[in-house]
Amino acid sequence: MNVNHTERMQHLDTAMQATGYIADTGLLASLDLMSVLDKPLLLEGEAGVGKTGIAQSIAEANKTELIRLQCYEGLDAQHAIYDWDYQRQLLAIQIQQGHPDADANLKRTIYSEEFLLMRPLLRAIRTPQTSVLLIDEIDRADEEFEALLLEILAEKQITVPELGTFEAISNPLVILTSNGVRELSDALRRRCLYHYIDYPDREKELAIVHARIPGLEHSLAKQAVSFVQNIRQERLRKVPGVAETLDWVAALAALNVYDLKDSIDSVQSSLPALLKTRIDTEIFGHTDELQRILEGRKPEDENAG
Amino acid sequence: MPVEDTGSRAARQPDLQQSLSGCSEEERIEGLALAHIISCRIQAFSSFLADQGLGNRNSSGNRPGNGNGTGYTGHGPSALIDANRLAASGYCRNQLLFRAGLKTCFCDSPHDWERFDHLFDLFWFSNISEGSDVDDNANDPNDSNLLQPNLGNDNLVGFAGTSSQEFEAALAGAGDFKALSLADFRFVFNPLQMLIIERMVDDLARRSRQSFLRRRVRAHNGTQINMRRTLSRTIPYNGHALELHYLKKQRKLPKFVLLLDVSQSMEVYAKLFLRFARKLIQVFQQSEVFAFNTQLIALGSGHSVLSEKDFEDRLNAESRQWLGGTKISASLQRFNDEYAPHVVNHRTTVVVFSDGCDTAEPEELAEQTRIIQQKAKTLLWVNPLLGRFKAGEKDPYMDPVVPYIDKYRSAHNIHTLEQLKRDLLS
Structure with missing residues (x-):
């Protein structure tokens, strides 16, 4: 039996790490299955958890072209095909x-x-070398476009009435992402492999920070990640994703912060990089709240309850 | 994993016979037997997952029936074929990868994704029989409570206590979708049936957008000329504009404001209504949801779609201060004073889910209802207890209010909820 998948996944893991993307075994298996089963992969998860980054990382790891189709309401064949x-x-x-x-x-x-x-879909199947086709935020497109996409993904050919049918000369790795703004059709889900990307745990997020911001003080990275992990447990309007963590850690480094507890003022001023709504910034920007989250304490009313 | 061209990827498609071609006859027979056993186990696992309500739905949004009355067929054949192919490609030799691979093939939603690991452990590492009902939150597969009915989150305000009520639920054909769609929600105790109903409610809300879009498609042509398209169509006619292209009409989705009564008297229905409301604001993004018991709280709008757990958590958190005694008129008054000026206009359909059992005088409720009706396009009142009144029987709570309601409906089961959907889109 073919057991090269372990080697392939190790190879992929190393290559993705070199691009700054830390993938877990489940994700590596899903990416490998894309090739093994020759099916598109639907990535779902909250905004900012790194869905788009996966496609970019794979393209970079494989030294191949990334063809991106950003979806929006009203997207039609003229803009996509x-x-x-x-x-x-x-x-x-x-x-x-x-x-x-x-x-x-x-x-x-x-x-x-x-x-x-x-346009991206035609280009993806006509590029001589296998490319990575990223169909980003498919949930923002209309149902009609979903149906069109299904046909292309299934047939692997596109017909231009004036010219004839364009057969695929390469088989792109297709990655679809969704933030769950709208329910996708069952037909689309059924044709795709599925992977849900959650917020990373403490260790993984620390590894991501080190991979994306080389040379960062380990103690600062550890404190920052711990802070982000704690604040995600709070009731926020917009929970910060990995992208926000990276922005915030970069901001802290730029402000010459070495220890969060000793630099509450700097933490306060850098908070807009992490929290993206006015209410969140107002609530959690107070010194007492920051101190509480840094220490990993629950709110007093919850402790009392 | 370097990207390969189409030919080499096709060549790597797992083929058991090919993989065993270099083996001796004994190894070959052993390999084929093992593959057969694994294939059977995967098929059984797929059925087990389907029994637990996890898996794909058909294009109409419902699970396909298998003709034997149980309602589920398991996953679609493509998921099963994929699972067998990944097993044949060597994934079944590594537990971690096998689990990850099957998860990718069999899950199709965050909810499935969350439940999968627990179900995988139950099937592959314990002696749970197929067809058993299992609770997601239980950790010990040998716990006999696993097989007991569970009505879900008992911590949610207004939803607790139902299991203690002893109704003689007479559900003809427990797995029959038609019977289930006619069953009053208060008579559904089996967690699997409740799961099916929850799926039906989800699908109903989701399909309501599809129904709306279908109607729009019939009359999508507008009256304004799209200059760009018209110019591009002049090409075949040597620059003469013989074919005109019209701009599409701007799509305006309906706007709903949902007011949900989560008091004790509504506890049996409130969870499903909340689910319906959450799904509805997901598909109609301009809509807003409020809940009330003794006070009114805003649960969110379509632009800040919360997960189901967050939705319930927010309700639990906000309702800590609530005391006994439902105050519908006071809640609606607060809605009229604080929220209605911003969220209700002549395009808005306001839907109130409540039995009208208020501690205040019914006239006060009637007055607040009248104010809402004046501002909104339509005021739809859903009273799940409506069907319990006999013809001519008086309802002291709702009779003074009814004159100020445009549509007065019951939605105590899937069938009536379907009718409600039609009313919402009419």
């Missing part, structure tokens, strides 16, 4: 006007690949 460069087509028509064979050649000329604008 292909479109005609109609300004250039108009110019071509004007240039050929007066030419004796213009009428015969015109349609063939202006509907050629030369005037075709390849």
Whole structure:
């Protein structure tokens, strides 16, 4: 039996670590299964936990192109698959006007690949080397686009009425991300492998901080991560993700903070890098609250209860 | 894992016969037998997961029936094929990877993801039989309480105590979806049935957006010309604008404001209504949810969608100060004074889920209801106890209020909840 998967995963783990992404075994298995089962991977999780970073890291680790399709409400085939460069087509028509064979050649000329604008989905299947196709925030796109995407993912070919069918010449690694803004269709979920990315635990987050911010004092990193882990347990409007942790630690380092307990003022001033709503900043920006979270104490009313 | 081209990836697709081609006859037979056993176990695991309510749904949002009345067929064939393929590729030799691989194949939501490890341990490391009902929160698989009915989060204010009531639940065909959809929520004790109902409620809310979008699709053409598209369509006609392209009408999703009564008298229904409300604001993002018992609290809007646990936690946290005695009119008055000016307008459908059992005079409730009705597009009142009154029987709490309600409905089971969905979108 083929048992190279362990080696493949170790290789992938090393390569991703080199790009600054720390992946756990479950995620590595999901990424490996993408190739083994030849299926797209749907990554779901809160904003800022590193879903998009996975695709970027894989592309970088494999030294391949990352083709990104950012989804939004109203996204349609013209922006996702292909479109005609109609300004250039108009110019071509004007240039050929007066030419004796213009009428015969015109349609063939202006509907050629030369005037075709390849959008991410078409580009991904027409790139000679296997690329990483990131369909980011699929939950922001409409249901109609989901159906269109399903067809392309299943058929691995795209038909342009004027030119014919474009077969896939490479098989991209497809990663879809979702923040859960909208429920995705069951048809899409069924066609994808699924992985839920949660907030990292203390050890993993510490490793991420060290990987992404090399040369950082270990004690500062440890204190900062501990603070973030504690504050995630509080009732926040917006729970900070890994991206916010990295921003905040970078801000602390820039402010020459070496010990959080000795630099409460600096912690206060750097808090906007971590907390992203006014109410959260107001509540947790107080010295007493900061001190409490640093010490990992529960709020007094909870202790009393 | 270097990225391979299509050919080499296809060549690496696990094929058992090919993998065993270099082995001796004995090894080959042993390998095939082992593969058969693993395949059977995976199939049983898939059925076990489905029995526990974990897995994919079909395109209509419901689980497909298997014809034997139990309702579940397990996961779709593609998930099962994937699981077998990953086992054949060598994943089953490493417990950690096997678990991770099956999790990736069989889960399709954060809820499934959270439950999977516990179910995996139960199936592969204990002697739980297939078809057993298991509680997510239990740690000891040998605990006999695992198989007892559990109505969920007893800590949630207003939801406790139901299990002590001795109803003679007469559910014809326990696994029958039709029977279940007609069963009053207060008669559902089995956790698996409750799980099915919760899924139905989720699907109902989710499908309501789909129904709405379908209606929009029928009349999507607008009256304004889309210049860019029209110009691009002049190309085949040598620059003559023979085909016009119109801008699509701007889509305006309906806006709902949901007011949920979570008092003791509504405890049986409140959890499902909360679930329905949470799903509804997820799909109709401009909507808002409020809950009340003795006071009114804002639970959130579609733009700050909370997880189900956060939703319940917030309700629990905010309701610590609540005392006995439901104050519906006072809560609605606060809603009218503080929130209604911002969240209710002529486009808003206000839905009140309540039995109307107020400690204050019914006239006070009628007055507050009248104020809401004047501001909103529609005021829909859902009273799950409505069906219990006989024709002509008086309801001292609600009779003075009814004249100020546009639509007065009951939603005590899935069937009536479906009708409520139609009312919401009409």
